[in-house]
Amino acid sequence: MFIFRGPTPEDLGLTPEQHQAAMQKWFTWIGDLSAKGRYVGGDPLMKEGRTIQGKKAVVTDGPFAEGKELLGGYFIIKAESLEEATELAADFPDFDTQGSVEVREIMKITMP
Amino acid sequence: MSSSPGESAQGQSPQQLVDHLFRHEAGKMIAVLTRIFGFHNLELVEDTVQETFLKALQIWKYRKIPDNPSAWLMQVARNRTIDLVRRQQKLSGISEELATRLQADTELAIGQFFLDTEIADSQLRMIFTCCHPALNPEDQVALTLKTVSGFGVQEIAKALVSNEATIQKRLYRAREYIKKHSVRFEIPVGVALRDRLDIVYTVLYLLFNEGYNSVKAEELIRYDLCAEAMRLCKLLSEHKVGSEPSTFALLSLMCFQASRFDSRIGEDNTIILLQQQDRTKWNQELIRMGYYYLNLSSTGNQLSVYHIESAIAAEHSLSPDFASTNWQSLLYLYDYLLERKPIPIVQLNRSILLAQLGDLPAAIDAILDIAGIDELLRHHYIYSAVLGDLYGRAGNMTEARRLLEMAYHLTSSLAEKKLLQEKSAALK
Numbered sequence: 001m002f003i004f005r006g007p008t009p010e011d012l013g014l015t016p017e018q019h020q021a022a023m024q025k026w027f028t029w030i031g032d033l034s035a036k037g038r039y040v041g042g043d044p045l046m047k048e049g050r051t052i053q054g055k056k057a058v059v060t061d062g063p064f065a066e067g068k069e070l071l072g073g074y075f076i077i078k079a080e081s082l083e084e085a086t087e088l089a090a091d092f093p094d095f096d097t098q099g100s101v102e103v104r105e106i107m108k109i110t111m112p
Numbered sequence: 113m114s115s116s117p118g119e120s121a122q123g124q125s126p127q128q129l130v131d132h133l134f135r136h137e138a139g140k141m142i143a144v145l146t147r148i149f150g151f152h153n154l155e156l157v158e159d160t161v162q163e164t165f166l167k168a169l170q171i172w173k174y175r176k177i178p179d180n181p182s183a184w185l186m187q188v189a190r191n192r193t194i195d196l197v198r199r200q201q202k203l204s205g206i207s208e209e210l211a212t213r214l215q216a217d218t219e220l221a222i223g224q225f226f227l228d229t230e231i232a233d234s235q236l237r238m239i240f241t242c243c244h245p246a247l248n249p250e251d252q253v254a255l256t257l258k259t260v261s262g263f264g265v266q267e268i269a270k271a272l273v274s275n276e277a278t279i280q281k282r283l284y285r286a287r288e289y290i291k292k293h294s295v296r297f298e299i300p301v302g303v304a305l306r307d308r309l310d311i312v313y314t315v316l317y318l319l320f321n322e323g324y325n326s327v328k329a330e331e332l333i334r335y336d337l338c339a340e341a342m343r344l345c346k347l348l349s350e351h352k353v354g355s356e357p358s359t360f361a362l363l364s365l366m367c368f369q370a371s372r373f374d375s376r377i378g379e380d381n382t383i384i385l386l387q388q389q390d391r392t393k394w395n396q397e398l399i400r401m402g403y404y405y406l407n408l409s410s411t412g413n414q415l416s417v418y419h420i421e422s423a424i425a426a427e428h429s430l431s432p433d434f435a436s437t438n439w440q441s442l443l444y445l446y447d448y449l450l451e452r453k454p455i456p457i458v459q460l461n462r463s464i465l466l467a468q469l470g471d472l473p474a475a476i477d478a479i480l481d482i483a484g485i486d487e488l489l490r491h492h493y494i495y496s497a498v499l500g501d502l503y504g505r506a507g508n509m510t511e512a513r514r515l516l517e518m519a520y521h522l523t524s525s526l527a528e529k530k531l532l533q534e535k536s537a538a539l540k
Contacts, residue, residue, distance in 0.1 A: 009169050010162070015264025016134035019165045024129060026173040031126025044170045073174060 001106050002075040002089055006068055006099030008047055025093035033077060038088055042075035068098040076106070127177050132336075134165060136343075137182055138262030141189045143234035144225050146259075148193060151241065152291045154259075160196070164188045190226045194219055235260065236351050237297050239344065242286075243311040244295055251286040252315050253322070254279055261340050271337050273328045299353055312348065313362050313418065316341050320366050324373070325383070338373065342366045349405075357409045361418035364405035368425035371398035382525030387434045399429045420449045439468040456482050460498060472506040489515070493522035501535060509539050 014022065033039040051064045063070060079085035082105055089101045138161055145157040167188055168181075178184040197218055206214075224230060242256040250272075257263040257271065265283070269276045289295075300308045323329075323337030345363045348354035375393035378384045406422050424445050431437045446462040459482045467475035479485065479499050488495040500515030513536060520532045 009166050014165075015267060016138040016165065016262045017132065017264065017267060019169055020129055020132070020134040023169055023172055027127040027129075027177075029126075030173075042174050044174050073170075 001104050002042075002077060002085075002092070003102040003104065004072045004074065004092070004094070004099065005065075005070060005102070006072055006094050006097060008070060008072065011067070012097055022093070029091050029093055032091065033075075033088060036088075038077045038079060040076040040078055042073060044073040045071055068100070072099075129177065129181065133181060135262035137185045138165075139238075139260050140231055140235060141185070142259050142262070143238040144186075144231055145189065145193060146238060147234045147297060148197070148222065148225055151287075151295065151297055154287060154291075156196075160189060160192055163192065186226055186231075190222065194222050197222060232347070232351055233299075235347060236353065237299055239312055239348070240299055240308055241290065241295060241297055243308060243315050244290065245307065245311060246293070247286050247289060249314065249318060251282045252311070253318055254282040255286040256315055256319070256344075257340075258283055260344065263340075267333065271329060271333045272322060273326055305353060309354065309356065309358070312354075313358060313416075316345050316348075317362065317418075319344075320369070324369055324376075331377070335373065338366070338370055342370065357412045357414045358416040358418055360405045360409035361416055361422050364402045364409055365418050365422035365425055367398045367402035367405060368422060368429055371395040371402065371429065378525065378527045380526045382523075382527060384527070386428060388527075388531075391433060394429070402426060402429065415448075417449065417452045420445055420452065424449070437468070439465050443469065456484070456488055456495075460495060463502075464498060467502055467505070472502060476502050476506060489518065491522070493519040493528070496522065497528075497532060500532075504535065504539050512536075512539055 009019075009022070030039060047063070047070075049063045050059055050061060052059050053064075065071065077085060077088060079088060082103065085103050085105070089103050092099065092101045141161045141164065142154075142157055145160055146154060149157055164185055168185060172178075172181075198215060201214065201218065225234070238260050239256065242260060243252050247255070253272070254268055257268045258265070263271065265276050265279050268274075269279045272279070299305065320338055320341035323334040323339075323341065326334060329337075342363065345359065345366060349359045349363055371394050372386075372389060374395070375389040375391070376384055402422070403426065406426055409419060409422070424442060427438060427442050427445065443462070443465045446458065446465055450458050450462055460479060463475045463478035466472075466478060476499070479495070479502070482488065482495075485495070489499065490496075496515045497519035500512050500519060503509075503515060504512035516532050516536045516539075520529055520536070523529060523532070
């Protein structure tokens with residue numbers, strides 16, 4: 001699983017042409033992953049949310065993180081190993097705009 | 113996840129957006145929304161367009177691009193507009209029945225503004241508003257690029273070889289004027305339309321020339337600027353108020369000029385003059401379009417400057433090389449042009465024609481007659497280069513050598529320097 005973090009696009013204040021360029025980079029990346037048969041699926045996350053924490057399960061508005069720590073979405077991909085998955089994440093288009101990718105393996109649980 | 117690109121685009125090449133889709137759609141949306149909310153709400157309008165793009169960015173990134181991205185964006189903008197209007201008209205003290213009916217009417221009325229013909233109409237209104245006669249030309253150009261063409265401030269600064277703060281200032285000044293004087297968001301009629309069209313032509317021509325002639329800006333943005341001027345001119349020509357001979361003449365001129373886009377810049381990023389251009393690089397398709405529009409422009413009894421300039425450009429496109437140019441026909445056109453546009457560069461070009469036709473003394477006199485010629489010779493290499501060359505051909509070697517040397521120091525182009533050096537060396 002690729003977990004994407006970074007500022008939301010509205011925080012970046014892009015011009016129409018930059019919007020288009022940003023999108024085109026994602027298309028190229030996803031197209032590339034798909035061509036290799038690696039892409040399974042993914043979803044963006046809404047910016048709004050709630051956070052519940054503490055012993056008393058206090059509910060607060062908004063996601064826990066902000067700015068470059070904000071969770072923006074995820075991909076599920078197929079890879080042979082964590083190393084290979086990391087290589088596939090190297091083309092993530094948003095490194096330039098403070099974005100980051102966390103690569104995690106989804107634990108497979110086989111019931112006896 | 114049946115609609116994820118993983119399944120639909122398996123093994124296919126990445127999705128592509130039409131070039132400048134967002135820029136063009138931004139212009140359309142801004143025009144339509146401004147007609148609905150008024151120019152005084154331009155910030156709200158621009159925010160709404162921005163929101164629409166953000167939505168597209170999020171959704172399209174993770175899913176497939178819709179079959180008709182342009183319609184999708186318009187749909188999102190339309191729905192958002194309906195939301196905004198409803199929020200503003202929330203009334204208390206009316207029955208639920210009336211509220212429902214009013215809502216349905218709102219939706220219908222707003223929907224009308226999003227019809228294709230109305231979108232074109234709104235865009236024309238925006239162009240005409242940006243070209244309001246009370247604004248100065250540089251503000252008109254900046255505002256047009258921002259609101260009609262969807263350029264960002266930094267892109268405008270780059271295109272016009274300026275800085276962001278200056279562009280911001282121009283945009284602010286122009287917008288404030290329009291708001292303060294409650295300029296109506298409409299297409300003028302009668303004589304006012306005639307006058308306003310002339311300003312629109314000037315602005316489009318400025319945009320084009322900025323892209324065509326400025327050697328300081330980056331090649332890519334220059335190209336964008338020319339393409340954008342042509343797109344807007346075409347948009348104008350397709351609308352009933354803009355479908356005028358002068359519009360076609362301007363469009364035709366742009367096509368002829370643009371056909372030489374690739375051959376006009378040398379390796380050292382300087383303008384290559386017509387005489388030295390590689391004519392095999394000229395874009396034949398654009399030349400063909402140039403003739404097509406020139407043809408359309410020759411109805412009625414209007415003869416604009418653009419007609420003459422386009423006919424001149426066409427004349428050059430006709431001749432296979434510089435030597436076989438029809439100088440007599442060009443001289444005739446330049447005489448016409450000079451009457452309308454008595455500026456030094458036109459006078460200089462006309463004098464070259466006299467020389468090509470064999471009348472060197474008249475050519476030299478014509479240049480010396482240009483108002484402020486001493487200044488021009490001292491500061492613009494093209495004047496000293498041409499005059500020096502003519503003196504050389506007329507046998508006045510002292511003057512020729514002096515002027516060619518002056519030109520040599522004035523130009524920064526290596527190719528030009530080399531050419532001038534060769535000319536100097538050839539003098540006996």
